[in-house]
Amino acid sequence: MSNETIQVVTIAGSDSGGGAGAQADLKTFQARQVFGMSIFVALTAQNTLGVQAVHEVPSAFIDAQFQSLASDFHIRAAKTGMLADSRVVRTVVENYKKVNFGPLIVDPVMIAKGGHPLLQPEAIETIKKELLPIATVCTPNLPEAEELIGKKILTETDMMQAAAILQNLGVKNVIIKGGHGTLDIVKDFVLLEDGTAFWTEAKRIKTASTHGTGDTFSACITAELAKGQPLKESIITARKFIQGAIAQPIYVGNGHGPTNHWAKLDDSVRVIEA
Numbered sequence: 001m002s003n004e005t006i007q008v009v010t011i012a013g014s015d016s017g018g019g020a021g022a023q024a025d026l027k028t029f030q031a032r033q034v035f036g037m038s039i040f041v042a043l044t045a046q047n048t049l050g051v052q053a054v055h056e057v058p059s060a061f062i063d064a065q066f067q068s069l070a071s072d073f074h075i076r077a078a079k080t081g082m083l084a085d086s087r088v089v090r091t092v093v094e095n096y097k098k099v100n101f102g103p104l105i106v107d108p109v110m111i112a113k114g115g116h117p118l119l120q121p122e123a124i125e126t127i128k129k130e131l132l133p134i135a136t137v138c139t140p141n142l143p144e145a146e147e148l149i150g151k152k153i154l155t156e157t158d159m160m161q162a163a164a165i166l167q168n169l170g171v172k173n174v175i176i177k178g179g180h181g182t183l184d185i186v187k188d189f190v191l192l193e194d195g196t197a198f199w200t201e202a203k204r205i206k207t208a209s210t211h212g213t214g215d216t217f218s219a220c221i222t223a224e225l226a227k228g229q230p231l232k233e234s235i236i237t238a239r240k241f242i243q244g245a246i247a248q249p250i251y252v253g254n255g256h257g258p259t260n261h262w263a264k265l266d267d268s269v270r271v272i273e274a
Helices: 021-031 059-070 086-096 123-134 142-149 156-168 213-226 231-247
Strands: 007-015 035-047 050-056 075-080 104-106 173-176 185-191 197-203 270-273
Touching (some): 007 021, 021 213, 035 059, 035 086, 059 086, 104 213, 156 173, 156 185
Parallel strands (some): 075 104
Antiparallel strands (some): 035 050, 185 197, 197 270
């Protein structure tokens, strides 16, 4: 029976406030009934009001964490979150190529909800050239996608074109998240490896409690893939999970509060074939 329980890992920064980063990932893994592990690449002093300090983890210790997990566990899927700078990105890429952690979901975290940068500008090219080509799924929000492709995204057509550009960089499947838009309906565009595409959409919920939404969404995809769910179904489940996590609020802190990781799936999410 050794190692049969489904296991996943987050490769990310720590959010001391518990709403985002590895903490949000681990809460999501638990909610989706997989066993979560962590490889910390940075530590933050952080709360709902913002990020007060960042401490990056030395490469040798990142290496040690990878080696420790790979030597004992059967990890079936992994995700990245905050990666801080080019050194960390390269360290993660080099290690990931040496282990068998299953599909890799890349959440290209760049800026915290409070506005604090979580990725140095010089690391964007490193992500494009070295991390995306080994990724199974990439899940940028609109500002992150704009940084990755180097131009503004203003329309649904722009979202579709952005996904194609990112796919051409080597990532197999792309989700452009529309939560940073202004319309009453939030639409995400999904472009799959086989060329098929679809949209998910749901009503925008007016709330300040959206800290960690991107982490939670990508972590849910990671969990579902690890359980053997097809990618499309995994994405739809994750969209329902994050919609529920926002729609069923909890009240923590005085700023951008966290989402509710024990919320029920929200079946109001619609899927539209592209």
